[in-house]
Amino acid sequence: MTPPTRLPTTGDRSGAVLARLQLMVTRKLDGLLQGDYAGLLPGPGSEAGESREYRPGDDVRRMDWPVTARTTMPHVRRTVADRELETWLAVDLSASLDFGTGRWLKRDVAVAAVAALAHLTVRGGNRIGAVVGAGATAGGPGTLLRLPARAGRKEAQGLLRAVAGTEVRPGRGDLGALVEMLNRPPRRRGVAVVISDFLSPPQQWGRPLRKLRVRHDVLAVEVVDPRELELPDVGVLPVVDPESGELHEVQTADPGLRRRYAEAAAAQRGAIAAELRAAGAAHLRLRTDRDWLLDMVRFVAAQRHARTRGTTR
The missing domain is CATH 3.40.50.410 (von Willebrand factor, type A domain)
Incomplete structure (x- = not known):
């Protein structure tokens, strides 16, 4: 490796x-x-900007009701970051x-x-x-x-x-x-x-x-x-837990073990993603x-x- x-x-x-x-x-x-403001999460801001037509997925709390009433088309108010x-x-x-x-x-x-x-x-x-x-x-x-x-x-x-x-x-x-x-x-x-x-x-x-x-x-x-997601077929692999210091030997030549490891890793990452999504x-x-x-x-x-x-x- x-x-x-x-x-x-x-x-x-x-x-x-x-x-x-x-x-x-x-x-x-x-x-x-490129652009004037390129943050990782450019927030919607609090300063009112121009209006535009509503698109599926827009936040309904930003509806611009006066413009919607005048144009008879749903509009939302843009905000400046x-x-x-x-x-x-x-x-x-x-x-x-x-x-x-x-x-x-x-x-x-x-x-x-x-x-x-x-x-x-x-x-x-x-x-x-x-x-x-x-x-x-x-x-x-x-x-x-x-x-x-x-x-x-x-x-x-x-x-x-x-x-x-x-x-x-x-x-x-x-x-x-x-x-x-x-x-x-x-x-x-x-x-x-x-x-x-x-x-x-x-x-x-x-x-x-x-x-x-x-x-x-x-x-x-x-x-x-990547080794946290799946194990390679490299025979007996000594593994040390960096947090506990415990040493384990894993027989990676066993296809069943590799499959179970990959399934457990996928379930773990799925649980992480679900918790982040819920938050x-x-x-x-x-x-x-x-x-x-x-x-x-x-x-x-x-x-x-x-x-x-x-x-x-």
């Missing part, structure tokens, strides 16, 4: 490496996403993300997603902040770091360095507690992004996520490795064996297209 390409480990992540990552993000996003919004990131860097068999480790994809989100946020003059979770220990909740929301490229670069420099700790992280940090204290309406592999039980983080959706547009960035969160899946930046660009383009047509995610 080819070892994954990865960014340097926590101890040797240099400013030059992060600068190259930011340059790659800037070139691709600015080259493929708010500027100077706050974007908050909940970045899960628990031990399960320190794994990867593709081109990247899951942790690296999570850090890269932070870089892209920071770029998309500050280019609109908005503020960005983050809460970071780095696993748990037997005697406590582990590291929960809060980085205040600030505007400006220099501040965004500082946030990215802080996230990339967070030390991964052994143990199972509490994603629910991390998401709950975005609910307290209450903040004005903005964008909240949760970056994780979501391997914690959905009942742990589902309720805090639904609570977060009441006040904010929510995006869930799910980081996945009303937009869902972006990034894989370690794919061009994660291109997947982000496609997601942004799809969101902008949906907003243009008046439909929701």
Whole structure:
């Protein structure tokens, strides 16, 4: 199995490496996403704009009744996207993300997603902040770091360095507690992004996520490795749980075992997707064996297209 390409480990992540990552993000996003305002979730805003004819899927709460009465055709009122919004990131860097068999480790994809989100946020003059979770220990909740929301490229670069420099700790992280940090204290309406592999039980983080959706547009960035979806036929495979440290040997030559593993993995991912859908969160899946930046660009383009047509995610 080819070892994954990865960014340097926590101890040797240099400013030059992060600068190259930011340059790659800037070139691709600015080259493929043209327009005055290109956030990941360009919200509907609160400032009234022009009216247009109603299309199936439009929010009926935006009906423009005076224009509808004059024209005898259903119309909805457009709104202008708010500027100077706050974007908050909940970045899960628990031990399960320190794994990867593709081109990247899951942790690296999570850090890269932070870089892209920071770029998309500050280019609109908005503020960005983050809460970071780095696993748990037997005697406590582990590291929960809060980085205040600030505007400006220099501040965004500082946030990215802080996230990339967070030390991964052994143990199972509490994603629910991390998401709950975005609910307290209450903040004005903005964008909240949760970056994780979501391997914690959905009942742990589902309720805090639904609570977060009441006040904010929510995006869930799910980081996945292909070996979490299916096993290759490579004989006896020693597997270590990065959160518990337990070692298991798996006989991957057994086709029945591989089939059961794939079915269980599909059911797990289906449960994650269903919980995110129930919470009303937009869902972006990034894989370690794919061009994660291109997947982000496609997601942004799809969101902008949906907003243009008046439909929701």
